Amino acid sequence: MLRSLTPIHLRWDGDLPRALEYDDIYFSAEDPRGEVQTVFIDANDLPSRFRHARRFAIGETGFGTGLNFFLTLGAWRRNAPAGAFLSYLSAEAHPLAPEDLQRALAAQGIPGADVNRLLAQYPPPVTGLHRLHFPEDRVVLTLVYGDAAPGFANVRGTVDAWFLDGFTPSRNPALWNIAVFRQVARLSRAGTTLGTFTAAGQVRRDLTASGFAVQRHSGFRGKRERLIGRFRAAVESDSAPAERVAVIGAGIAGLSTALALHDRGARVTVLDSHGVAAQTSGNPAALLSPHLSAGDTVRNALALAGMQATRALLSAAGTERDDGILRAEGIEHRGITRHAARRLARLAAADPRHAGGLYEVLRIDPDCPVLRYPQGVGVDLGAFCRRLAQGLEIRQRRVVTVAGAQMHAVLGYADGGQEAFDAIVIATGAGPALCPDQPRPLRVGGQLTRVRTRLRAIGRMALTGRGYCLPEHEGQHWLGATYRHDSADSGVHDADNTRNLHQLNWADPALESVTTVAVSGAWYGTRAVFRDRLPAVGGLDPGPATGEPGTAHGAAIGRVFVNLGHGSRGVLYAPLAAQLLADRIFDLPEVLPASLSACLSPLRFRKKDAPREPRT
Template identity: 50%
Template sequence: MPYAVDYGDGYFGSRDPRAEVQEVFIEANRLPERFARCRHFAIGETGFGTGLNLLQTLQQWRRHAPPDAFLSLLSLEAHPLSPEDLERIHGYLGLDDPDSRALREQYPPPIPGLHRIDFPGARAVLTLGLGDAAPLLAQVRGHIDAWFLDGFAPRNNPALWNTGVFRQVARLSRPGATFGTYTAAGQVRRDLEAVGFTVQRVTGHGRKRERLTGTFQGLRVAPSPPVAHELHHVAVVGAGLAGLATAHALQRRGIRATILDPDGIAGGASGNPAAVLLPNLHPRDTELNDLALAGMRRTRALIDQMEGTTRERLRLASGVAFHGISTHGQKRVARLREAGGAGTSLLLDPEGPRCADAPHVYYPQGLAVDMAALCRALARALPPVRTEVVTGVEPGAAPDGGVRLETSAGTETFDAIVLANAAGRGRSLCPEQAAISTVTGQMTRIAAPLPDWGGYVATGQGYCIPGPGTSAWIGATYRRTEGAGDARDPSPLAEDDAANLRHLAWVPGLEHAEAIQVLEHWAGERAVVRDRLPLVGHSRLDRNGRILLNLAHGSRGLLYAPLAAEWLADHLLGLIEPLEATTAARLDPARHADQSPGGSSEA
């Protein structure tokens, strides 16, 4: 049996862990009967441990929940097991079903914060928080219907069993939320009662004489969180990666999504045939690095899911090396190396392979993907995209009213609207788009005498994605226009092909432009704001919170758009959000209120 030496306690309270989970947590919270009549359900847990509680809960969820219901799981762990120990314990417990394998495959690195793990076959997600419970719970947003108050014994682990933790548990609880716990300690009972729970002593499991269960009656320590809107039908304006990922996230949660875009699927910048998934790390901004880690994990999970569903290979290359070609690039490499693994969310390898002699860092989880193909794969599982032009959005007068969408075909009302439309061509539908600039980028596909350097993406000044034989995609130019409505014709230009070749002359095989054949090219408009982060959250167009934004993904959209889609869907439904509150605030559209477009070319 697994035993925690530091806490002097075992991971399980009895010799039959499965029976313990069934009685102490699943039956105590009446989960089978509640699962059978829910649309959305959220469970919180204060000690993840081996994951047995949640894996056994997923079995009950698969058995009892309606086919369109969605389960959101939150679990906290201050001292996560190593991947090797987790696999060993799962072997001992006989856990080798699809959910336990999905957990082990997506098990996060030991970086403090929130990490999302997807169980697509079970219509469920786990938000796993690594760190001390009280400060971490304070950063969580969402609502909980049932709690598993687990962890080592209160006398051995007082940091978990105290009023600071229980105040946060109460803050996140919906009225009527229940809990089950193995402990029967008197102080735990009194602390839970003090924050608004009614508590009962019941017969304990196995040789344990008593344990506690209870129900949340209402907060006594802070105002209750706002109740999420009741949603059934949401309009998504925009059929690029941001819009399609948003519609996909909503549909997974049982919400009908109508997608509108006059340019059809990936008609704008998301039509890029060769995009690079690359973390935007900063040597001193750990919050930005954590955001990059969350984005990398979500995008890779989405690509894995789409490749598994469509049986189509979407990846063009695996691994990305950033080379310090310029003086600025060399300083960046040096600073990232100095920050070390923990400071950069374990996303970089200081060494890795190389295709040039310049100082470099390597991102083993980076990749290149056919973004247009990814969008088409997403669209196959969604309702057909409607190609009407959206001309206006009008919020409802009452909080429980819908939002009206004006299109070239007429006016419709939806429970909520997500604006994920690209900038340019007069499609400004909200005041936040005033802060957006339009940037034109061009990719070039070439045939050149490239050596075999290992198949990874080389970046520095521009990037090179090796393809079959002697072909490669190179790019991309970065031409900024004056404003969101002033985008130039994005048709490919010969001078941009020449610029791509000039920027990549440092790559072996690309030194002599005259020896390189241009096979094809692609150009698109990209919407960006000054700090190069997207606009994700509420629009000030609607005080009732039913108009949301997933905009300005022109810089690293592949990194942030799928993560932003998950956050928006969970936020709309009041489920556990995948980002800590302070991290999510980095994307808040209000940060650019009353600002004009701007920003210099990206390094």
């Protein structure tokens, strides 16, 4: 799943980059901005379409320097109505180095603030889907790193307009062929348009064979011809979009889902009888940490996507400026237990680049290897949730039933009332099942212990290995967490405080003697955990994993969805799951490739035995 990509080799002709592998330039030597405007933006009639858009999706076959994206972003800012949402999907087999991208964009007059915003999120050169966020503009950029045909084959969603760009067909046939165009068609709906700088005969024939009606137009600045086209789908979807959505649960899963839906223009109501972060998401000391294993490319790819999504949500919420939410910056992981020592030793022997640079090797020691996760953080999850809830409609009302119908879904309240929505998302954690098909996670209790003891070994970083430790303030730290399988025995226990102190005695000399440590508080929550430690994210009605050319893409989108089972690694996966659900509900290009989103499907439990109790 994760594979390092070969960097492109450039030669600079002044400020014009040339790819040596293809002996071709990235954009026109004469008026590159004018070419993008004519060949892609005007060819797809984007200014006019943007003015009437609620949600719009653009696909591109070659990201290159990002010039097309930034000029499209400018057109979006000038024309799109307030509250509209743009999803931009772009493939790239050979990403530019950050310094080359910055140089190329600066030469074309792209504002430095925009370039810096991209560079701050610029993904590592590994295959897969990487999402970048521009929240002020309600824009997401999803980069498909790797060859276009297999990359697009793993994308779900639909596109409204295509930029067919890249090095000239004669020098880059891997990008201009029927396999790529069939995927372009699969991701298109009736009326999807395209523009491209080429009018090569084979390109015209392959596009026509893939379902596009194409026309030749005069080329730009001396080029003979270019193409525009429109997709001729056999059937259009008659499924009404889900404009009014209810999210049940005001924890990290429900709130991040509500925000993702709100960003895409939905009217969202959040319902929770207990209030915001009143249960497990009230955790005052949670870790954002990747769970990596050498050779497990599926889990590692999910971890990379999860880190990207949560870091983006933390940034959008402004948490970097608020020490009350971020408890720690960076995580040091020590191989204290035998199992952890083996796992970390395998990671230490591997190349961190294959995991997207999520870890650094601090010490190679067979008895106790040490890794560092530079992007990891400690979070006051309750405070983070309260920040996310600002501006959302929150109702403190108890829901007891959810039922789906063809065009809407209905929830039933404990007081006997009912209310219909276009779609409903169940994000209730360890709460009771609200509908018959809802998968049921196991309930596992966990307790944190707060100590008033100065730990010199901690600093601003979090420590993990056997248990974990986060700094708080004024010499206080959070230690945790127990894993109480008997969740019926809930609440804070003195015995669990003692267990936390014993299991963290490796972290600092001040913790070696339990009797000398001052316990200043504790916190308890009940986790919702599935056997495979992955959440259940998606619709409860089975639908096609992918659409075929000429089919109605949105017709099988259901009305009841779940975002459950985040008790094990909720800070890592909940914002990612929220992006996935919001994309799917609106049939936009999804944040995860289909091969990874299938690992999270709630339908996966229907083919297996009932979940067994997870290991600690």
